[in-house]
Amino acid sequence: MKLSGGCHCGAVTFELESKAPYPYMRCYCSICRKIGGSGGYAINLMADAGSLMVRGAETKGVYNAVIDGNTSPAERHFCKSCGSHLWVWDPRWPELIHPHAGAVDSPLPTPPETVHIMLAFKPDWITVPDGPGHVHFQNYPDKSIEDWHRSKGLFEA
Template identity: 60%
Template sequence: MQLKGSCHCGAVKFEVKAYAPVPYMRCYCSICRKTAGGGGYAINLGAKAKSLKVRGRKFITRFNAKINGQKSSGERSFCSKCGSALWVWDPNWPDLIHPFASAIDSKLPKAPEHVHILLDSKADWVPLDGTPGDQQFEHYPDQSLEEWHRAHGLLKKA
C-alpha cells in the first residue's frame, strides 16, 4: 500500500510502500514515548526500505537512542525544523523501514484490534486506552508486524 507522509512544518515529505499498514500496535517504551508519543506511545508501520522516496532530505536529522546504556542501532529520523518523528530504520533489518503512523497523511486502514507493548515502560500518567480483548505485553509480543498482518488477512504487497 502506497503511503504518503510529512512532518508538521512540511519541510520533509515522503512516500513508502507499506506491507504492514494497519496501525494496531502501541509501543509504550520510553524511547517512543519521549520522542514521538503524544498519547504516551507511538505506532510504527512496516514498509520496504528501498521504496522510501524523500523530499527535503536536508532537513532530516537522526537519533540513536541508548538502551541499557548502549547506543541502539536503530536510527530514528526527525525533521530538524519542527521535530516531527518520521520513521525508524535499523541496519540489523536493512530491507525494512518503520514509518510512524503519526507522520502519515494517507488514509490508514482501521485496526480490528490493538496490541499494547512494553507496558513495563509505560509512564504512570498514561492511561491504557484500550478495548476489551486488546492484547497486552510487558515486553515484546510473539508476533512481528508482518505475522500479525498475515494472521489478520491484512498483509499488503510492497
C-alpha cells in the same frame, strides 16, 4: 499500499510502499513515549525501505537512542526544523523501514484490534484500554508486525 507523509512544517516529505499498513501496535517504551509524544506511546508501521522517496532530506536529522549504556544502531529520523519524528530504520533489518503513523498523511485502515506493548515501561499516568479488541504485552509481543498482519489476513501481497 502507498503511504505519503511528512513533518509538520513541510520541510521533509516522504513516500513508500507498505504491505502492512494497519496502525495496530502502541509502544509505551521510554524511547517511543518521549520521541513520539502522543498519548504516551508511538505507533510504527512497517514498509519496504527500498521504496522510500524523500524530499527535503537535507533538513532531516537522525537520533540513535542509548539503551542500557549502549548506542542503538536503529536510526530515528526526524525534521531538524520542526522536530517531527518521521520513521525508524535499523541496519539489522535493512529491507524494512518503520514510518510513524502520526507522520503519515495517507488514510490508514482501521485495525481490528490494538496491541499494547512494552507496558512494563509505561508511567502510571497513562491509562491503557482493556477488554475486547485490546491485547497487552509487558515487553515485546509474540508476533512481528508482518506476522500480525498475516494472522489477521491483512498482509498485502
